Amino acid sequence: VYIGTGDGGKVYKLESAYLDTGRFTSKVYDAGAPSRWGRADWKAEVPRGTELWLRTRSGNTEEPDETWSDWSEPLKEPGPISSPPARFLQYQLVMRSDGKRTPVVREVVLSGVQANLPPEVRSVSIGPYKVERRPREGKTSRPEQAGPPVKRGVYLVRWEAEDPNGDRLNFRVLIRPVGGKEWKVLEEELSSTSYIWDTETTADGEYELKVEASDLPSNPPDMALKGERVSRPFFVDHAAPYIEAKVHLKGRKVEIEGKVRDETTPVRGMSYALDSGEWRVVLPEDGVWDGKEERFSIKISLEPGEHSVVLRASDLMGNSGVRRVWVRVR
Numbered sequence: 001v002y003i004g005t006g007d008g009g010k011v012y013k014l015e016s017a018y019l020d021t022g023r024f025t026s027k028v029y030d031a032g033a034p035s036r037w038g039r040a041d042w043k044a045e046v047p048r049g050t051e052l053w054l055r056t057r058s059g060n061t062e063e064p065d066e067t068w069s070d071w072s073e074p075l076k077e078p079g080p081i082s083s084p085p086a087r088f089l090q091y092q093l094v095m096r097s098d099g100k101r102t103p104v105v106r107e108v109v110l111s112g113v114q115a116n117l118p119p120e121v122r123s124v125s126i127g128p129y130k131v132e133r134r135p136r137e138g139k140t141s142r143p144e145q146a147g148p149p150v151k152r153g154v155y156l157v158r159w160e161a162e163d164p165n166g167d168r169l170n171f172r173v174l175i176r177p178v179g180g181k182e183w184k185v186l187e188e189e190l191s192s193t194s195y196i197w198d199t200e201t202t203a204d205g206e207y208e209l210k211v212e213a214s215d216l217p218s219n220p221p222d223m224a225l226k227g228e229r230v231s232r233p234f235f236v237d238h239a240a241p242y243i244e245a246k247v248h249l250k251g252r253k254v255e256i257e258g259k260v261r262d263e264t265t266p267v268r269g270m271s272y273a274l275d276s277g278e279w280r281v282v283l284p285e286d287g288v289w290d291g292k293e294e295r296f297s298i299k300i301s302l303e304p305g306e307h308s309v310v311l312r313a314s315d316l317m318g319n320s321g322v323r324r325v326w327v328r329v330r
Helices: none
Strands: 002-005 010-013 021-025 029-045 051-059 086-096 104-114 120-130 150-162 170-177 184-190 194-198 205-214 226-230 234-236 242-250 253-261 267-274 279-282 293-301 305-315 320-329
Touching: 029 051, 051 104, 086 104, 120 205, 150 170, 150 205, 184 194, 242 305, 242 320, 253 267, 253 305, 253 320, 267 293
Parallel strands: 120 226
Antiparallel strands: 002 010, 021 086, 029 086, 029 104, 051 086, 120 150, 150 194, 170 184, 170 205, 205 226, 205 234, 242 253, 253 293, 267 279, 267 305, 305 320
């Protein structure tokens, strides 16, 4: 069959023969992370007198550019992929016919394994451990008891972690005093992302906590990797504030002055109750409860007789100290 063209004055002959050489370039395959390549396998019919080979190239950008590797030496039989480790991979088939027959490729399979990347601990938070409480049937909680109570000296540690390879993780929780060098293990082999820590045996002071994540559950020991994050400094404080008080009496006018002191955390508030009455707020001399030691003064007028004044102070961690003062007015 011949075809002629007027513009250009040419005649073309249509034949059923194949081209000598043909190429097929695949799409770019994304391994999701830097990977080491395994084998290239394919299923194909290669008639005698024809040829088929496969070559690959790799890189770390979605589109091939000058940073990608060159095309590898061609594979004439299925075998190992020689392209360097990378995130993306592409293959090319090169086929040669004898004019009448040509190779036919049915399937190409490329294998690889992601390079192991370390897990990441994204955040660590520490707060009081709150105990959920259900009200008894037929009774309503008082307003001040509506929220879950805090279990004194017990902390809830939470963290967020992820692994770039999607590996399973386990965790280790460690602690040390701020400025210290050695970490002490609190718990290890944890699979959850939270830990309830009872500080009863921990000395008062300022600490920092570290969470380590390991991908050992999904990798051999010699390939497992770790990631970690250190928390912000926080206080462990079991001791209540200490209240010093002196009474000055002038007729029916009474002044109770003194100071509140806490060894570990700032004093956060003070109140007093007269003769088992309601609690009344007390402010420090400088107007703000924000130091480990604060001075105060309470001035009240009393009727003749003996009176009880109960002083109560609390610190940053919720520890409360109480002192009772007796006053006799003539």
